[in-house]
Amino acid sequence: xxxxxxxxxxxxxxxxxxxxxxxxxxxxxxxxxxxxxxxxxxxxxxxxxxxxxxxxxxxxxxxxxxxxxxxxxxxxxxxxxxxxxxxxxxxxxxxxxxxxxxxxxxxxxxxxxxxxxxxxxxxxxxxxxxxxxxxxxxxxxxxxxxxxxxxxxxxxxxxxxxxxxxxxxxxxxxxxxxxxxxxxxxxxxxxxxxxxxxxxxxxxxxxxxxxxxxxxxxxxxxxxxxxxxxxxxxxxxxxxxxxxxxxxxxxxxxxxxxxxxxxxxxxxxxxxxxxxxxxxxxxxxxxxxxxxxxxxxxxxxxxxxxxxxxxxxxxxxxxxxxxxxxxxxxxxxxxxxxxxxxxxxxxxxxxxxxxxxxxxxxxxxxxxxxxxxxxxxxxxxxxxxxxxxxxxxxxxxxxxxxxxxxxxxxxxxxxxxxxxxxxxxxxxxxxxxxxxxxxxxxxxxxxxxxxxxxxxxxxxxxxxxxxxxxxxxxxxxxxxxxxxxxxxxxxxxxxx
Ligand SMILES: Nc1ncnc2c1ncn2[C@@H]1O[C@H](COP(=O)(O)OP(=O)(O)O)[C@@H](O)[C@H]1O
Ligand SMILES: O=C(OP(=O)(O)O)[C@H](O)COP(=O)(O)O
Numbered sequence: 110x111x112x113x114x115x116x117x118x119x120x121x122x123x124x125x126x127x128x129x130x131x132x133x134x135x136x137x138x139x140x141x142x143x144x145x146x147x148x149x150x151x152x153x154x155x156x157x158x159x160x161x162x163x164x165x166x167x168x169x170x171x172x173x174x175x176x177x178x179x180x181x182x183x184x185x186x187x188x189x190x191x192x193x194x195x196x197x198x199x200x201x202x203x204x205x206x207x208x209x210x211x212x213x214x215x216x217x218x219x220x221x222x223x224x225x226x227x228x229x230x231x232x233x234x235x236x237x238x239x240x241x242x243x244x245x246x247x248x249x250x251x252x253x254x255x256x257x258x259x260x261x262x263x264x265x266x267x268x269x270x271x272x273x274x275x276x277x278x279x280x281x282x283x284x285x286x287x288x289x290x291x292x293x294x295x296x297x298x299x300x301x302x303x304x305x306x307x308x309x310x311x312x313x314x315x316x317x318x319x320x321x322x323x324x325x326x327x328x329x330x331x332x333x334x335x336x337x338x339x340x341x342x343x344x345x346x347x348x349x350x351x352x353x354x355x356x357x358x359x360x361x362x363x364x365x366x367x368x369x370x371x372x373x374x375x376x377x378x379x380x381x382x383x384x385x386x387x388x389x390x391x392x393x394x395x396x397x398x399x400x401x402x403x404x405x406x407x408x409x410x411x412x413x414x415x416x417x418x419x420x421x422x423x424x425x426x427x428x429x430x431x432x433x434x435x436x437x438x439x440x441x442x443x444x445x446x447x448x449x450x451x452x453x454x455x456x457x458x459x460x461x462x463x464x465x466x467x468x469x470x471x472x473x474x475x476x477x478x479x480x481x482x483x484x485x486x487x488x489x490x491x492x493x494x495x496x497x498x499x500x501x502x503x504x505x506x507x508x509x510x511x512x513x514x515x516x517x518x519x520x521x522x523x524x525x526x527x528x529x530x531x532x533x534x535x536x537x538x539x540x541x542x543x544x545x546x547x548x549x550x551x552x553x554x555x556x557x558x559x560x561x562x563x564x565x566x567x568x569x570x571x572x573x574x575x576x577x578x579x580x581x582x583x584x585x586x587x588x589x590x591x592x593x594x595x596x597x598x599x600x601x602x603x604x605x
Contacts, residue, residue, distance in 0.1 A: 209375040209603040211252055211350050220260035221316050225346035225371060226253065227363050227598075229355035229582060230267035230284055233532075233566050238283040241532075242566035243291075244574075245355065246284065248582050250291050252352045252377035253319065257294060260316040264346055266302060266363050268326040268356065275327045285321060296321050302328070303341040311345050325363045332361050339366025352377025354384075355562065355583035357598035364598040374602050379582065384590075384599065386579050390556055391591045395520035396422060400591070401512075401543065403428025404526025404563060407448045409585055414458050416592035423468045423519060425512050427504050427528035427539060431471050434459065435493060443477065443495035470515055474505030476529065476536055483533040503529025504539035513546045521556040522547060523591060524564060525584040531567045540567045548576035560587035 228249040233241045240246070249265075256263050265288075272279040282298055289296045294317070299307045302322035314320055325331045330338035339362040343349070349371035351357070356364050357380065368374040376384075400421045402410055407430050417424060426434065429446035436442045437455035462469035475492045477499040478485035489505045490496065504512070516522060524547065528539035544567060547557045557577045559568050561584020568574045581587045586596060 208599060209373060209605045210381050211255060211352075211375050211377050212381075213605070214259075214348075214373070214375065216259045218259075219256060222261050222348060223264060223311060223314070223346040224256055224261045224348055224350055225264050225266060225342065225367065226256065226350045226377065227353045227356070227367075228253075228265055228267050228377075229353035230265075230281060230288075231269050231355065231562055232284065233562060234269075234283060240284065240287055242562070242569050243287055244565050244569060244580065245562065245582050246287055246291060248379050249352055249377075252350060252379060253292055255378065256350070257292065257317045257319065262311070262314040262316060263319040264311060264314075265296075265319060265321045266325050266342065267321075267353065268331070268361075268363075269324050270326075272324060272326050274329070279324050279326070281321055281324050288319075288321065292319060294319055299323055303338070303345075307345065325361075330362060332359070334360050334362050334366045336362075336366060336369070338362045340370050343367045343370035346371060348372065349374040350377045351375075351598055351602060352379045353598065354380050354581070355586055357583065357596040358586040358589040358594070360597035360601075365601045368601040372603065376599065376602050380599065383581055383583065383587075387558070387581060387587055387590050390521070390558060390579065391420075391523065391587075394420075395556060397519045398521045399423040399425065399516060399519040399523075400588075401425040401427065401522065401524040401528075402526050402588075403430055403528050403540075404561065404584070405429040405446060406526070406585065407433060407446065408451065410526065410588065411448065411451050411454060411458070413585075413588045413592055415454075415461065416594075417588075418458070418461055418465050418467050418469075420591060421467060423470070423515055424462065425470045425515065427472060427508075427512075427543075428526045430526065431475075431492065432495075432501060434471055438493075440493040441495055441497070442501070443497055443499040445495060445500040468515065470512065472504040472508030472528075472539075473511065474507045475501035476503040476505055476538070478502045478536065481530070483535065485533075485535065487535050502533070503531075503536035506538075509539055509542040512543065516546055516550060519550070519555060521558075522550065523558045523560065523587065525559075525561045525588055527563055527567045531563075531570070537567075537570075541571050544568045544571050544573050548573040551576050551578055558587065560584045 229245055230249065232243060232245050235241050253263055267281060269281055270279045285296050285298050296319045297310060299310050299320060299322050301307055302325050307322065310320055328338055342363055349367055351364060353364060398421045400417050402414065405428065410430060411433065432442040432445035432447045433451050434455045436447050437452040459469060472492050474489055476487050477490045477495050478487050479499055481500065495501055528543055529536040531537040531540040551557045558579045558581060559565055559577050560581035564584055565580050568577065574580050589596060
């Protein structure tokens, strides 16, 4: 029996932005035949399919109306027709998932080969260098284990934090014991990520051995995507795997530059898993669709808000993000975190939200502190009037209530960035309340996606991670995907 499903393509798959489009299935399928007829009133279409690739790829050209049928069959034999989900349209010019996967490399391709694996081991550490959330390390394990089992020599590269030059507190050394434990092999550590000593350590690596390089961001050339630095990294290995989804939105030497000098350059299993889930969930979300944005990376995330306003029905802002908005409205923000050069942008975003009919909710009250410390004195104050010398470190009880009520109306929620400095118990209530709310809504069938190192750590801390629909290892990366942006770390990989 041929497992086959006929999908009628209707007009409404295309939406208003149909100049170019891509159809993507929520699970891998193989196209067995396709027939698409342009509406007679419209310009001819261009369509391209790439069977037997898991993703159906049809490009539309200037074609707002389309009628036709696509026949497809599950790509993996263990999937039955029942698991073939809906087909989504999303207006990305290119498909992110059409990339070669590490799974396509077999033992014969990998045995004895030096594989440069970019992972995102940017995990939170406490003052004593204990890992406070190992989610990103655990997420990196399947790809590394696969390479070990295939007899490859595994060279792991990552960044940690945002060091300025060599700063011991950003060393990756404290991660070695946990990594070794999870991989069940003794992971060797290099003191550098390039240079003679590293070359020697790589040459001593046996098949199935693992070497962790020191923080690639100890070199400013990493973030500058310096070609000479990328060449030096690439010279350590024979092939490249990028499994660092959390850093895929950065065009850095170890995520993008190296792909010019190392072939094949393929996606790891985590990268694949994240893209498979997120592209499907955020490209065609169940509505109403809400985004919650907080945290401290204000300058990175404030830019994302503009694009989010095109996609979401509701936008909740918390964390360090909000004070730039309050200051822009002329309110007193005390010594709270503010990005002075983003004040105009904040004003523009509030106007844009209004014009688009998107509910942009800012907290009405905050928990203010007299210093940035766990033992600070604290009090709840209106968000629009923070006394001099005080700083807002969490959202207040009224805000928790109004945010919770607003979220009750939604069907899809993406959350990036904690509501407050949750690392200090006194300022963790807002983040914890939102985590609990999302867990409650997940149980009622709402799709809940949590992205970002610290956001995931916060959800893990309250023991609710397994209640969410998807825990993503990338905050900024998942937001950029949601914006419809291409991720440079993915784009640079070999096409399947
Ligand atoms: N009001 C605030 N002022 C300063 N820092 C904050 C505030 N609220 C949250 N933070 C901090 O933001 C950090 C996380 O931000 P970010 O890196 O943007 O999130 P993620 O890692 O989830 O993407 C946390 O360490 C938290 O303490
Ligand atoms: O923690 C990360 O991003 P995230 O906080 O947006 O999830 C990634 O490791 C990327 O780090 P970067 O934002 O310093 O480039």
